[in-house]
Every structure is written in structure tokens, then in C-alpha cells.
Amino acid sequence: MRLATKATHQQTRAFNHGLVLRTIYDLGPISRAEIARVTELTRTSVSELVGEAIDEGLVEEVGRGPSSGGKAPILVQVVEDARVVIGLDLGEQAFAGALVDLRGRVQRRIEVPVDGRDGKAALGAVERLVDELVDAAPAGRLLGIGVGTPGLVDTETGEIRWAVNLDWQDLPLGRILAERTGLPAFVANDSRAAAMGEYLFDVNRRAPNLVAIKIGHGIGAGIVLGGELFAGDGFGAGEIGHTSVVDDGVECRCGRFGCLETVASSRAVVEQALAEAARHPDGDLARRLAQNGGELTIDDVAEAVRAGDEQARRIAAAAGRWLGRAVAALIGTLDIRHVVLLGNVTHLGDPWLDAVRDEAARRALTLLSRETSIEIGGTSEDTVLLGASALLMSRELGLVPAR
Amino acid sequence: MRLATKATHQQTRAFNHGLVLRTIYDLGPISRAEIARVTELTRTSVSELVGEAIDEGLVEEVGRGPSSGGKAPILVQVVEDARVVIGLDLGEQAFAGALVDLRGRVQRRIEVPVDGRDGKAALGAVERLVDELVDAAPAGRLLGIGVGTPGLVDTETGEIRWAVNLDWQDLPLGRILAERTGLPAFVANDSRAAAMGEYLFDVNRRAPNLVAIKIGHGIGAGIVLGGELFAGDGFGAGEIGHTSVVDDGVECRCGRFGCLETVASSRAVVEQALAEAARHPDGDLARRLAQNGGELTIDDVAEAVRAGDEQARRIAAAAGRWLGRAVAALIGTLDIRHVVLLGNVTHLGDPWLDAVRDEAARRALTLLSRETSIEIGGTSEDTVLLGASALLMSRELGLVPAR
DNA sequence: GAAACTTTGTCCGTCGACTTGACAAAGGCG
DNA sequence: CGCCTTTGTCAAGTCGACGGACAAAGTTTC
Known part of the structure; x- marks a missing residue:
């Protein structure tokens, strides 16, 4: 307490x-x-x-x-369906919303593509999503709304400070949704929400401290300390995507150079794969590129890795090693024994995971990394959505951290 | 709570x-x-x-x-002298002990050189130090014993897991001292103790979160979150000295290569200075080396920096930049707005501090580093000793974190 | 200078919430 | 069948925060 x-x-x-x-x-x-x-x-x-x-x-x-x-x-x-929560995942490509019961089971799920909407239009889409789910919820059992969104979020006021893709700045989303529905609303950064979901819903993994790193379009970590989400002084704790790791790196979308995102995010992996396809027009990646009409996704690369393509494997391992560096820094700083990896880059599978683990072990103090488990977490698409629900449940029901 | x-x-x-x-x-x-x-x-x-x-x-x-x-x-x-605490600093060169009042003022201080003692002999020296201070303390007002020591410490049991220099392993120092004196004893890693001292005794700086990095022979950080020391799962939080930062670095005393300690510790700075002196026998550093009979300390280098020696300045700035990297990683990870630098490497002064700040700002997300203050903290020799006292006071009196 | 108003510190009764002790209900074991 | 255990509840006790009232000691106003 x-x-x-x-x-x-x-x-x-x-x-x-x-x-x-x-x-x-x-x-x-x-x-x-x-x-x-x-x-x-x-x-x-x-x-x-x-x-x-x-x-x-x-x-x-x-x-x-x-x-x-x-x-x-x-x-x-x-009583598992005594209450339901509306969980929202305001992803970069799509908004997903669902009714979630107390065990973290999804009852009803809706997804709408973002289609480039931003600002007021994006907010309108969120509101429609919420309205629909409120209507679908069993009367009187709706506990509240949990939102996971990219960007910097003030979890205390529910205000989104800054969300690049959606062009939101100082948007009091928590208050807006609470006033619209008369329900408590809680807004958090997506990576942090996912971390809390891993913590709350995974019964086996109930250590008091946990770090969950979400590696997708962006890279962010959620840090759970003593069963509570740690926010930092400015709600930016876990924003590891923009610490620079490459000395003469390429420019990042944040304006600086050599950020972790430029070498370990899904975007970085895809770019590497495209470059590789251009270099070897007869390779597996080039073949998939042609098949997909000139586009490649992280899952195409993942499939190439699984199919045994050596180039894809090398790309995956390289991305994993960069991430391993960041994990090592995290372990060294916080000495947290449980690291969970989330996001679509985890689809790259073992070659990638092994690289992460290997690099983390080599770079962190042996005594610490020896006992640290680095695992891929909930692989469902609903991680963020469930985490946001978990946060709201945890707050509204006063669920106390175990041990 | x-x-x-x-x-x-x-x-x-x-x-x-x-x-x-x-x-x-x-x-x-x-x-x-x-x-x-x-x-x-x-x-x-x-x-x-x-x-x-x-x-x-x-x-x-x-x-x-x-x-x-x-x-x-x-x-x-x-009542500032209502209670006194025995604070111990088991440094690598000397053991220092003092009676400290509730305001963190040193009443009586004893120091004994370590002189290569380790194991049982070192423990004996600690016990004699404590005995002497117990005798010197005003009757009935002794609150307890706080100990700061290098190495990995289980703060819950007061057991020293591993202290290289003193050759202590699994030594239940807390229990030993408590039983010997009948007083509560608290043992913590030196960097972490110092962090708590900065937090408790610096009245101006009373933010709930603070990171104090001690850069001396070794490098370690103490992380204060919400007014409490954060230990991590294995009491190793803040052990940043052995995260590797240099890709093809030299071997570290921990056995691995390119650790932060190999480029930013006092030892690293002195070694750089010695190399520089050898390279330029007519330089300022070489002159000081000769004066001191073939030895150089970090303070010699610091004086050279103050005297305006360009080589010394460059060495200081380089060490600072390496540390700045680590600070950037810390800020990125935890988003803590107050960073305090401690230890004798801080004597290098502004050229070093500016390098730390500059590098940290360049490598951390602008939005975060902008509001972060990086300052040199308590420069007295007693930082660790005071911090250890602070920890014991905080625990025994139940002093609650402000705000 | 007296009356009215404020602020401080304490006393007393109340109430919320955990604890203790006792006891009935419900089962197992010899 | 009698004795022992375990469970769940009830009544009384206690701890500690709260609220209201009040005296003490100031200031401000007339």
C-alpha cells in the first residue's frame, strides 16, 4: 500500500x-x-x-x-463474469476494443482500421468503439474502461501527452471517456499496459518485479515493481526505444541518430530484409517480396526464418543482438529476474530469441544474468488490450500484489 | 507504506x-x-x-x-541529538566509522586503513571500530548501526553475499553486529547507502525518485524510488559498472571485456593519465607523476585539469562521456529527473561534468533529458557513512517519504 | 479598552475495523 | 459412540482516527 x-x-x-x-x-x-x-x-x-x-x-x-x-x-x-471491463488497444494500424472478464478472457472483440485518421477523427473512432462495447456489455456489470495507447501518457490524469501517429497532444482521453460513459477510465502507454497484463493474468509468473518489452513498430518497456507499474517522474519510464545504441547510426523518426528503434524494431527488420532482397534478387526474401507485390511485413521475414533462409536468419539474429544489449542494460540497472518479450518482432522465433539471450548474458554481470529468465510472453494480438483491462481491474477492485 | x-x-x-x-x-x-x-x-x-x-x-x-x-x-x-547512529563505510582503502546525529552531522569519526587485511582480519577491524564507537556514544541514545560496503548485499538479512576486495562471501555482518551490540544493524551496498543519504539529508532535493551514481574505484548506482531504496530481485539493482559499453574493450576485473568500469572509473582515468604521461614525458601529467614518485591518483589528474592541462582535460571529458552514456540509459529506462554524481571521480570538475551532461542529453530522448538535472552531490568523504546512517534512521524511526 | 473574531491545543464521545475468546456445527478417528 | 479437530460465526474488547466542543491566547474593530 x-x-x-x-x-x-x-x-x-x-x-x-x-x-x-x-x-x-x-x-x-x-x-x-x-x-x-x-x-x-x-x-x-x-x-x-x-x-x-x-x-x-x-x-x-x-x-x-x-x-x-x-x-x-x-x-x-x-465469479469470473461478475464484472467486465472494456479494454482498448489504440494501435498504430488499428484500434481494437473488447469486453474482458475478470480472468482476462475476451468476451467480444471489435477492431477498426485507423486508415490514416488522426486528431479529432481518431478520437471519434475511439468513442464509437466504446459506445458499441458499452451497449454490448451486460447491464450493471461494467467496471470501467482501460486504454493502452502508444505515446507518453499521464496515467494519473489519464491525459495523453503526446502520441505521434495519432497526432494527439495533451488530450484528456481518460476524462473524455469517463464523462461520456459515467465509468472509471484508465489510460496507459501500450507497453506498460501489456506489462501489467503479463503480470496480472499469468498465474505462473507472479514474481513481484517484471519487465515486459514490447518490440513492434516502436520499442517500449513496461516496468512492474512490487506489483505496481512504475511510471517515472514524467511517465516516461521504459521508453528505451530512443536511447542511442549505434555510434554512427541512421536517423530515427525521433530526429536523433542510432536509436535502438533504428536497428531492432519491426520497421528496422523489414528494411534490412528489403535491402537484402535487393542485394540478392534470387533469394528467399526477394521471392516473398515479389509474391506480396512489393511489400514485406515482419511476418514474411519470420516465415523466411522458419523456412531456414540464412539471410533472414542473420537479420533476425542481428536485431536480437541489439535488443539483447538493451536487455543487458535493463538487467544491470534494475536486477529484475523476469523479462518478457512482446510484440510482433517476437514472431521471428528462436534465432532471434537466442540472440537476445546470448547478447544479454554476455553483456550483463554474470552473477545477475545467470538467474534471469528471458521469455516470449503472451503472443496473442490482445496483449495490450488485456493489459489495459488488467490495469483497470487492479485499480478498481484494489487487487493487491501477491506476496 | x-x-x-x-x-x-x-x-x-x-x-x-x-x-x-x-x-x-x-x-x-x-x-x-x-x-x-x-x-x-x-x-x-x-x-x-x-x-x-x-x-x-x-x-x-x-x-x-x-x-x-x-x-x-x-x-x-x-531534538537533533536525541539519537545517534553508528555509520560505517567499509571502503576499499580504509574503514571509516562515525557517530552521526539525526541531522546527519558527524559527531565523532574514526578511520582505520585496511592495509590489505581481508576475511577474518577485516571483520575483526570492523568489530573493533564498532566497539570503540559504542563506548563513545552517549548512553541510551544509540539507535543502531548502518553499514555501507562494496559488493552485493542482501539488505533484508544484512548478509554480504560477495565483496571481492575484502574476500567476504555470505558473511552475515548484520547479524554479527546486532548480536555483538544488541542494537539493530542494517547493511547495504555503498552506492545505495550513499543514494539514500543524498535523499534523506539533502533538504532541497526531496523528489520522490532519485538516482545517485558513485564513481570511484568501482561504479555503482543507488536507485531511490518513492523514497525507498530499490534493491531488485537479487539485491543487484544499480550495478551498472559491469555492463559492457565498449565493443572491443579491455579486460575488466570481473573477467569480461569493455565494462563501464574499464573506461569511466578512477582506475581507468588514472591509467589513461599514466599512458598519457608516458607518451608526453614533458607534459603536466608526467611532471606530476615524477613529483609523486611514480604514482598518480585521481586527484592529481583533477589538479592537472584545474591547472588547465589539455591532455588531462581530454581524459576527463572522455571518461565523462562514457558515464554520460550510462546516465542516458538510466534516464531512458527509469525517467528519473534527479541524478546525483558521487565519488572521487567527481573531483575532475566541470570538464568532466559537462561531458557527462552533454553525452546524456545527446543520447536520451530529448523530451526526457530536458528536464533532468545531473549534479555533483555531497562531496565530503562521509557520503557513504552518512547514507548508511540515513538508512538505519529511516528504518528505525519509520521516517516516511515526503509527499 | 471592551467586544468580536481567529487560531491553537486538548478533552471527550463516537465509530470503524481488527482481535480475542467462546461456541455451535460438522467432520474424522479410535 | 465419544473424543478430537477444523470451520465459521457471534459478542465483547481494544486500538486509533475522527468530529465537535471548549478554554486559552492571540488580533481586529469599534
Whole structure:
């Protein structure tokens, strides 16, 4: 429980409420007595808190468990569709929105292409998306709206400071959506939202600290510390895409030279592949280029890698090594043992992942990198959308970080 | 307030106690009514908490302040010598220990050279140092022992995992000192301790997040997030000295190649200076080398820089630029607006600092680095020792992070 | 200079929330 | 079948923040 100022009884209560909820969420079906043991609260307090959660409809009793020499426990469980959340992913190519239940399962999904819309037009598309999902949601069970968007976002006010592609600047999206729907809204940077999704919905990976790096068009990391998203002083924590890594690098869209994005993003990989195709007109990449009518996507390159094309493999490995450098810096700085990789560049598969791991291990202090796991995370298209939902759920239900 | 498990009334109380104490510490002399306004606690609660602090001898009434149209307020203030802390700095060349009061003022200081001692002998020296300081401390006012040491430290158990120079491995120093003296003891890595010292004792710089980088023999950063030291999953957060930055670098004492330490530490600077002296036997550096009987220290180089020697200046700037790279990575990763530089390499002065700033600005996303301040911090020899004291005080008195 | 108004600090009663202890219900075990 | 355990609940106790009232000690106004 992080407090701005004073501590009160209400906060204590809210914290314990969240703690019990989280315990049921993680360990359920579970008995009240067991919750008391795990949380170290008394059985009395747990009973009261569980009762409250049942009244709210969040939890239900589901029969009795086996006895262990005494009265058989009454098991309680989270009602998975007790609430739904609207999760939005304002991607660079398309806006996706969905109704998500408490387990992070997508109930209904809508996607609209961006088609170059920006400014007011883009905002209008978001509003229509939200309206449609609000209408589709079961009455009275809608908990709120979580939004993941590229760019710099003030998560406290829900204001988008700066989103290049959509040409949004100082747009109070959180307030706009909250006023339109009467629901709480939470806006976060897409990489950070995805990180929180990995943290909340992946039951196996419940370490208190986690870094999720999303490598797609851009590169950004979400840093979860002690179960909470770390924002930094200016909501820019994790913006690693624009630290320069190449000494005499090419110009980046940010205006500077040699940024990580210029060598490790999907755009960079595709450009490398195009150059390679031009150099070897009879190669696999050139063949795919011709097939696709002069266009190549990251997934074309990924397929070439899987098909065993040596050039594609080299390109993937090179991109992976650049990323590995950044991962090494992260590990060295924060000593976080769990690194999750997200975004479409992960489709490049093992040659790429191995390069990331190898380079990270070689560049970070052995003692640290030895115990660090670097894995590819949720590969679904919904990572950001789910993460945004996770953030809203975590905030509205007061789900408390485990351990 | 970060909680492992449940929240209780006692924690609420402890938190508010610390909050009041911290408010008096920062804003004192201050009236109870003013504390109530700042903390948003009621006057009643504040009165009780202040009364408690007075009973503990931590706070005293110091006359009345000016009236603002009503009864003149009774001002209270922290009794600066109400408690003393033993702060230890187990440096690579010498062990320093001191009694430190609540304002971070050194009351009595002892220093013993290490003289190559390690293992048990070094531990013995530490114990003698502590014994002497315990005897010198005013009876009943000793709050505990804070230790800053190089190496990897488990701050939770007070166990030193690995300290190369002293040849300590898995040494439970915290427990040893606690049992020997009956006092609470807290052990932390030296850079991290120094960071906490900068945070706690520098009244002007009270942002919630701060990074302090200590550049001496080794290079390490302490990361303060939300007023608390961030340790990472394996107590290695901030170990940036051994991330490799040079592609075809020289071998580092850690066994790998091109680490930051090989180009930006005091050792690296001195080596560069020696090479320069050999190259230009009639230069300023060579002259100083001869004067000192074949030895050069970082301070000799610093003096050469101040004297305007162009070669020394170039060496300083080069070292600064390498560090600037690391700072850029830090800012990009964490978006922390306050960076403090500590350690004897800071003696190189403006040419070095300018290089750090310039390189950091050029390599980090403009939007972030623009508002970041990079300053040289407490230049006294006691930074680590004071920081270790700060950590213990912060923990034992429950001093709560401001804002 | 007295009355009216402010501000401060404390006292007392209230209330919210966790804890303790007791107890009935419900099961296993000898 | 009786004894022991475990579970869940109830009533009483306690801790600690809150709110209102009030005296003390100022300032401002007339």
C-alpha cells in the first residue's frame, strides 16, 4: 500500500479487502480458514471481508471441500463474469476494443482500421468503439474502461501527452471517456499496459518485479515493481526505444541518430530484409517480396526464418543482438529476474530469441544474468488490450500484489 | 507504506507516527496545527502523535511562533541529538566509522586503513571500530548501526553475499553486529547507502525518485524510488559498472571485456593519465607523476585539469562521456529527473561534468533529458557513512517519504 | 479598552475495523 | 459412540482516527 499522505482505517480496510480478493483470485476455490492462514488475518476478519465480496457479487460459495480431520470447509471462488471491463488497444494500424472478464478472457472483440485518421477523427473512432462495447456489455456489470495507447501518457490524469501517429497532444482521453460513459477510465502507454497484463493474468509468473518489452513498430518497456507499474517522474519510464545504441547510426523518426528503434524494431527488420532482397534478387526474401507485390511485413521475414533462409536468419539474429544489449542494460540497472518479450518482432522465433539471450548474458554481470529468465510472453494480438483491462481491474477492485 | 501481507491498525499508527516525525524533521520548527494541515490528519491525532514523540525524547517544544490572527502556536522541533547512529563505510582503502546525529552531522569519526587485511582480519577491524564507537556514544541514545560496503548485499538479512576486495562471501555482518551490540544493524551496498543519504539529508532535493551514481574505484548506482531504496530481485539493482559499453574493450576485473568500469572509473582515468604521461614525458601529467614518485591518483589528474592541462582535460571529458552514456540509459529506462554524481571521480570538475551532461542529453530522448538535472552531490568523504546512517534512521524511526 | 473574531491545543464521545475468546456445527478417528 | 479437530460465526474488547466542543491566547474593530 503506497500512500500519498496519512494512513486511515478506510485504507486499511480497502487494502485487506483487495488482499482477500486477490487471494481468492489466485488460490481459489479456497476456504475462509485457508485465506486466514495465507493472509494472516483472523478468521473473523476474513469472514466479514468475504461476506462483503459476496454481497458485491464478486465472490460465490461453491460447495464444500474435503475435510482434514474437522468440519469440511466451504469453498469460495471469484465469479469470473461478475464484472467486465472494456479494454482498448489504440494501435498504430488499428484500434481494437473488447469486453474482458475478470480472468482476462475476451468476451467480444471489435477492431477498426485507423486508415490514416488522426486528431479529432481518431478520437471519434475511439468513442464509437466504446459506445458499441458499452451497449454490448451486460447491464450493471461494467467496471470501467482501460486504454493502452502508444505515446507518453499521464496515467494519473489519464491525459495523453503526446502520441505521434495519432497526432494527439495533451488530450484528456481518460476524462473524455469517463464523462461520456459515467465509468472509471484508465489510460496507459501500450507497453506498460501489456506489462501489467503479463503480470496480472499469468498465474505462473507472479514474481513481484517484471519487465515486459514490447518490440513492434516502436520499442517500449513496461516496468512492474512490487506489483505496481512504475511510471517515472514524467511517465516516461521504459521508453528505451530512443536511447542511442549505434555510434554512427541512421536517423530515427525521433530526429536523433542510432536509436535502438533504428536497428531492432519491426520497421528496422523489414528494411534490412528489403535491402537484402535487393542485394540478392534470387533469394528467399526477394521471392516473398515479389509474391506480396512489393511489400514485406515482419511476418514474411519470420516465415523466411522458419523456412531456414540464412539471410533472414542473420537479420533476425542481428536485431536480437541489439535488443539483447538493451536487455543487458535493463538487467544491470534494475536486477529484475523476469523479462518478457512482446510484440510482433517476437514472431521471428528462436534465432532471434537466442540472440537476445546470448547478447544479454554476455553483456550483463554474470552473477545477475545467470538467474534471469528471458521469455516470449503472451503472443496473442490482445496483449495490450488485456493489459489495459488488467490495469483497470487492479485499480478498481484494489487487487493487491501477491506476496 | 509497502506491505508484505495484511494491513493492521498498528501499521497505520506506525505510518502516521513516521509521517508526523518526518514533517517536523523537514518543516520544523512547526506547530501542531500546521502539521495537521500538511498531513491532513486531525489536530487531535497530531497532538497525540506529537505527544508520543515528545515522550520518546525525539521532539521538543521550542517556544511560540508568531500569531496569524489567533492564539500563537507552540512550535515543536526534532531534538537533533536525541539519537545517534553508528555509520560505517567499509571502503576499499580504509574503514571509516562515525557517530552521526539525526541531522546527519558527524559527531565523532574514526578511520582505520585496511592495509590489505581481508576475511577474518577485516571483520575483526570492523568489530573493533564498532566497539570503540559504542563506548563513545552517549548512553541510551544509540539507535543502531548502518553499514555501507562494496559488493552485493542482501539488505533484508544484512548478509554480504560477495565483496571481492575484502574476500567476504555470505558473511552475515548484520547479524554479527546486532548480536555483538544488541542494537539493530542494517547493511547495504555503498552506492545505495550513499543514494539514500543524498535523499534523506539533502533538504532541497526531496523528489520522490532519485538516482545517485558513485564513481570511484568501482561504479555503482543507488536507485531511490518513492523514497525507498530499490534493491531488485537479487539485491543487484544499480550495478551498472559491469555492463559492457565498449565493443572491443579491455579486460575488466570481473573477467569480461569493455565494462563501464574499464573506461569511466578512477582506475581507468588514472591509467589513461599514466599512458598519457608516458607518451608526453614533458607534459603536466608526467611532471606530476615524477613529483609523486611514480604514482598518480585521481586527484592529481583533477589538479592537472584545474591547472588547465589539455591532455588531462581530454581524459576527463572522455571518461565523462562514457558515464554520460550510462546516465542516458538510466534516464531512458527509469525517467528519473534527479541524478546525483558521487565519488572521487567527481573531483575532475566541470570538464568532466559537462561531458557527462552533454553525452546524456545527446543520447536520451530529448523530451526526457530536458528536464533532468545531473549534479555533483555531497562531496565530503562521509557520503557513504552518512547514507548508511540515513538508512538505519529511516528504518528505525519509520521516517516516511515526503509527499 | 471592551467586544468580536481567529487560531491553537486538548478533552471527550463516537465509530470503524481488527482481535480475542467462546461456541455451535460438522467432520474424522479410535 | 465419544473424543478430537477444523470451520465459521457471534459478542465483547481494544486500538486509533475522527468530529465537535471548549478554554486559552492571540488580533481586529469599534
